[in-house]
Amino acid sequence: MAITLKEVEHVALLARLYLSEEEKQAYTQQLNSILEYMQKLNELDTAAVEPTAHVLPLKNVLRDDEVRPGLPREKALAGAPEAQDGQFKVPRVV
């Protein structure tokens, strides 16, 4: 299952990354050698094996639904590249 230059371009778009021609070439080659190494996993028959997404036997950690103080708005906005009227400001979308 080799990854093509076209697929690298598609994945870069999904990941919201611009890649230079040089980077596209390098990533195609490097991802291929890494993915080739991953083929090793196919030596194992895992049809009857349950996946492990998480190691702890924890499920749905909930707390009472009550109002508690959170991060104050000014603090939450303090690190924003642009803010206005107590809100994050982004380039025009529509």
Next chain:
Amino acid sequence: MELYYLTAHELGDLLQRKEVSAREVAESFLERLETVDVKVRAYLTVTPEKALEQAARVDAARARGENLSPLAGVPMALKDNLCTEGVRTTCASKMLAEWVPPYSAFVVRRLEAEGAVMLGKLNMDEFAMGSSNENSRFYPVHNPWDLERVPGGSSGGATAAVAAGEACYALGSDTGGSIRQPASFCGVVGMKPTYGRVSRFGLVAFASSLDQIGPITRDVTDCALVLQAIAGHDPYDSTSANLPVPDYRAVLTGEIRGLKIGIPKEYFPEGMEGEVARIVKRAIGRLSDLGAICEEVSLPHTEYALPAYYLVAPAEASSNLARYDGVGFGLRVEGNDIIDMYMRTRSEGFGAEVKRRIMLGTYALSSGYYDAYYLKALKVRTLIRRDFEQAFKRFDVLATPTSPTVAFRLGEKAGDPLAMYLSDLFTIPVNMAGLPAISIPCGFSQGLPVGLQLIGKPFDEETLLRVAYAFEQNTDYHRRRPELGV
């Protein structure tokens, strides 16, 4: 020995007996830092005013006769992916180069409550992705034992600082070996606690099912002290375990007679550096001399851990790092429209390795490849866990090398990502299974430190500390300090 080369418990004793003040201790470390960090480059941000202010507070509290923690007045530093309110937290990335967090991590608050003195924030591989520290977007760190060599990674700034006398101890994070491998390369003690033992609240996320914060110290007693301070449940991290925290210092008895230690044969593969294998085997021989029962064991899926990890970790990273979009915090590069802004911001903000892992993770999760790569890796993760479960039916602890090699040269593996990934061969399975493990100094190969890794059962950090302490009491590797030519 100079103050800056003492352990935390030694400094704690001197401080408690009022033989030195916290101010004198902080000044000793700050002067040392100024002298050697031009060579080591372990720090990204130094906070002398904060350190001296915290030290003054400890001295005042002691003068009032208050009962203080053994860590009160002991200078430490933090890997720069741990959020510190009011102090920039960069993850060694351009993306966060100017970012000042609005709150502090749980572990930082805990140490502050103990009267810790913070010297600054430590260099690392960008977003903790790397095994050599060469992926820092600021500058690489140099190994204090040989400045031409890497300190390991990703917590390489942290282990180098502790080894070079630039911090008494540090906190790092470990996703695939990022505390243990650099601890091994720099000749210090590094522990990755069980997944869930320490709250991750305020740790900048890399791979959330694998990340864990842990201590980097000069000896095992300090490791126990620091773990004691940071372990425990935190409602702000729903994956932190709600279990009692034992008294870790109480297990430092030196007694390991009858303890069963498994030696996984897969951790001594052909092609491994012969000298490293020999030194680690000699260290295991020392544990048998002390009365432990050491026997070989097999963890048959070991060789699959690395390829599975490099699917799981990048997949989680590609999702976690989606938040860096130039809106909420961090870098923004203006563009023609919002998508252009996202893409310019991310392309400029992230370095080559971070992009590579985002690409790999995005690919592994993308439609058509999810089952073949990501799901497959999660199933293999189950097999790796079962290997350990089987082994721990017979053994109390497992002993292995921490890394297949000693510290390599700067630039040696920088152009070959796969060769770099192999440096974490022995540390990655532990993260996949969520287990605790510690690396301790166990010898030197041509003047470079070698680490012994001990792996324990879930939430049994006590046995790790007990074995590590027994070894340390009968050796002196932890007392050696690099020369650094100053």
